[in-house]
Amino acid sequence: MSPDMEPKTTEAGPSGELRRPYSENDLRLSAESQALLSTLTDSVRPNQLAERFPRIVNKMATLWRRPSQMDQYFDELLIDKRGNRQGFPLGILMEIITLKEHYQTAAFPTRTSIWDGATDGSRR
Secondary structure (H helix, E strand, O other), X not given: OOHHHXXXXXXXXXXXXXXXXXXXXXXXXXXXXXXXXXXXXXXXXXXXXXHHOHHHHHHHHHHOOOHHHHHHHHHHXXXXXXXXXXXXXXXXXXXXXXXXXXXXXXXXXXOOOOOOOOOOOOOO
């Protein structure tokens, strides 16, 4: 395990807020994550993400069969709603975007919306 991946005590985030300490689950891929990665083709498998941020892949594995929650998690990863996030390195960002596109078009393409079946009001 590299020194930057060692379990840490509570640390301050960029804006001074305290983060919880890393757990073993944050530092290693779970069996569920490894199984998920093995089902993905090389073109969409997020290898760099799994290596640098196993906790993210672990969370993805738990949400994978819940499309609305997985979509929300992709948004959390890709959209800075706090205004103080550093962001991912470009290679990892591209892996997340590629995986999101695969997820939404191949893995779980069917989405339901409150607007499904709605009319434009011109038909009665």
